[in-house]
Amino acid sequence: MRKSHVFVGVLLLVAAVLAVGCAKPPQMEIDAAKAALTAAEQVEAPKYAAEAWDKAQQGMNAVNAELEAQNAKFALFRSYTKAKQLIADASNAANAAKDAGIAGKEKAKNDAMAAIDAAKAALTAADGLFAAIGKCPRARGAKEVKKDLGTVKGNMDAMKAQVADIDAKFAKEDFFGAKAAADTLKGQVDPVAKDLEGIKTKFKCK
Amino acid sequence: MALAALLVSCSRHPLPNVDGARRAARNAIQAVRPAAPKKARLIEQLVALAEVATAAEAAAPWWEGSVGRTEAAWLRVVRAAREATATVRAAQSQARGAYATLYPEVRNEVVRAQAEIGEAGMDRREAAAMQQALMSLKLAEKLAEAGRHQQAIEELREARDGAGVVHRAWGALHARLGEPSNLRQWKQWAEMTIEESLRAGDTAILVDKLRRRVTLYRAGRPVAHFPAELGANGLRRKEHSGDRATPEGMYRVVQVKEPPETRFYKALLINYPNDEDRMRFALGQRRGSISARAGIGSLIEIHGDGGEGRDWTDGCIALTNEDMDRLFAHVRVGTPVTIVGTYGR
Numbered sequence: 277m278r279k280s281h282v283f284v285g286v287l288l289l290v291a292a293v294l295a296v297g298c299a300k301p302p303q304m305e306i307d308a309a310k311a312a313l314t315a316a317e318q319v320e321a322p323k324y325a326a327e328a329w330d331k332a333q334q335g336m337n338a339v340n341a342e343l344e345a346q347n348a349k350f351a352l353f354r355s356y357t358k359a360k361q362l363i364a365d366a367s368n369a370a371n372a373a374k375d376a377g378i379a380g381k382e383k384a385k386n387d388a389m390a391a392i393d394a395a396k397a398a399l400t401a402a403d404g405l406f407a408a409i410g411k412c413p414r415a416r417g418a419k420e421v422k423k424d425l426g427t428v429k430g431n432m433d434a435m436k437a438q439v440a441d442i443d444a445k446f447a448k449e450d451f452f453g454a455k456a457a458a459d460t461l462k463g464q465v466d467p468v469a470k471d472l473e474g475i476k477t478k479f480k481c482k
Numbered sequence: 483m484a485l486a487a488l489l490v491s492c493s494r495h496p497l498p499n500v501d502g503a504r505r506a507a508r509n510a511i512q513a514v515r516p517a518a519p520k521k522a523r524l525i526e527q528l529v530a531l532a533e534v535a536t537a538a539e540a541a542a543p544w545w546e547g548s549v550g551r552t553e554a555a556w557l558r559v560v561r562a563a564r565e566a567t568a569t570v571r572a573a574q575s576q577a578r579g580a581y582a583t584l585y586p587e588v589r590n591e592v593v594r595a596q597a598e599i600g601e602a603g604m605d606r607r608e609a610a611a612m613q614q615a616l617m618s619l620k621l622a623e624k625l626a627e628a629g630r631h632q633q634a635i636e637e638l639r640e641a642r643d644g645a646g647v648v649h650r651a652w653g654a655l656h657a658r659l660g661e662p663s664n665l666r667q668w669k670q671w672a673e674m675t676i677e678e679s680l681r682a683g684d685t686a687i688l689v690d691k692l693r694r695r696v697t698l699y700r701a702g703r704p705v706a707h708f709p710a711e712l713g714a715n716g717l718r719r720k721e722h723s724g725d726r727a728t729p730e731g732m733y734r735v736v737q738v739k740e741p742p743e744t745r746f747y748k749a750l751l752i753n754y755p756n757d758e759d760r761m762r763f764a765l766g767q768r769r770g771s772i773s774a775r776a777g778i779g780s781l782i783e784i785h786g787d788g789g790e791g792r793d794w795t796d797g798c799i800a801l802t803n804e805d806m807d808r809l810f811a812h813v814r815v816g817t818p819v820t821i822v823g824t825y826g827r
Contacts (some may be wrong), residue, residue: 431613
């Protein structure tokens with residue numbers, strides 16, 4: 277009798293130890309994965325890296341599903357091996373989405389900046405040509421040039437005024453809008469600059 | 483008994499197939515995200531909850547499970563996806579339609595404004611507005627091509643505003659040319675000039691700015707008409723130096739120029755400013771409508787090198803060289819030259 281009591285007691289003890297020592301959800305890793313996803317969202321990954329974001333989101337869903345599946349089991353039968361792998365994959369995907377979001381936004385910003393710089397450079401160059409023609413007596417005195425210079429000046433003043441609008445779009449992080457506006461402005465400046473270049477060459481202005 | 487318990491606990495309810503709902507959610511997120519990122523995020527969150535519900539259902543023993551929970555979760559997903567997609571598509575369709583309606587109207591306004599500026603000349607304000615209108619129209623086209631119709635509509639409105647500035651200036655200019663008091667004044671000047679030509683049996687020149695026409699009178703009868711080109715702001719009344727407007731008033735030829743006295747083939751210098759011009763200039767400066775630093779201007783001529791088909795001078799009246807030759811044959815120092823906005827004949 278005593279022996280059977282001892283045996284049952286030992287069995288219960290083993291069971292208790294097993295239950296306590298059984299797998300627990302890897303909470304730190306789960307929190308880290310969630311933080312990584314939040315970080316990706318904060319750098320606007322859904323906007324600038326939609327595909328990578330979707331993968332990260334799906335990864336997190338798989339983690340949550342696996343955790344839920346394990347939690348539904350009896351404690352002794354739970355195993356978080358698969359969950360740990362899924363968490364690692366989800367973290368990697370979230371970090372990749374964050375990096376892609378940062379890179380995507382940076383690219384959009386750089387593309388817009390390049391377009392704005394090109395438009396400003398074109399305006400500066402046209403301005404320089406206009407000033408050179410203004411100092412060139414041969415060109416200034418030529419009747420066909422005199423006719424148009426006033427009109428060109430007015431148009432250039434108006435084009436310069438549009439730069440502020442473009443800068444405002446860029447400041448609001450409307451990179452697509454800023455780029456489109458800058459490209460359009462450059463498209464207007466280029467033919468004016470070409471005409472001015474022609475006049476400068478024709479009259480051999482300095 | 484343990485084995486029986488184990489077998490029983492392994493049995494599960496069959497789960498509904500949710501692949502269709504997953505696909506619908508994915509498609510909706512992609513479609514909705516660019517225009518409505520918050521709606522897309524909501525769908526993502528509902529999908530996350532539904533996946534958890536599905537996993538819980540799949541793992542629950544038969545006595546705990548309730549398939550209805552899974553179905554309800556995915557039903558919420560599908561509803562949210564449908565609503566978001568329908569809302570965004572309706573908005574996009576409306577924007578596309580509104581753009582398609584507005585674009586031709588605005589394009590016509592801008593084209594009209596370009597013609598008006600070409601016809602009436604412009605100062606810096608109208609030049610800036612015209613440039614803004616052209617740029618906004620081009621930008622609207624670019625944005626519409628990229629499917630951003632709402633932003634394109636905003637740019638079309640900017641273009642219309644710019645064209646509106648030009649229209650109003652043109653309207654004000656032409657209103658001046660139709661004002662009864664102005665018409666009476668111009669008619670009086672024209673009749674006085676023609677009367678003088680008749681009495682003296684001599685020549686006189688009458689310039690109709692609105693019609694862009696120079697008429698040579700001899701003994702009170704018109705003998706020739708010549709198309710003319712005015713200052714770049716020619717239809718305005720000249721107020722000061724550099725405004726590129728063509729003056730209005732009764733003048734006379736004070737100098738007849740041939741090369742090398744003129745760069746414009748041949749020229750007839752008139753006595754602008756006359757006394758009335760000086761009085762108006764002084765009044766304008768006193769009132770502040772003319773800058774204290776401005777000069778009244780001078781060297782207004784009828785000269786050659788015209789034929790551009792547009793107003794381009796600094797205020798002078800340009801004829802073709804052929805027409806200058808014909809005019810030259812009949813004028814001399816002292817010939818009356820009267821410039822009016824417009825007159826009847």
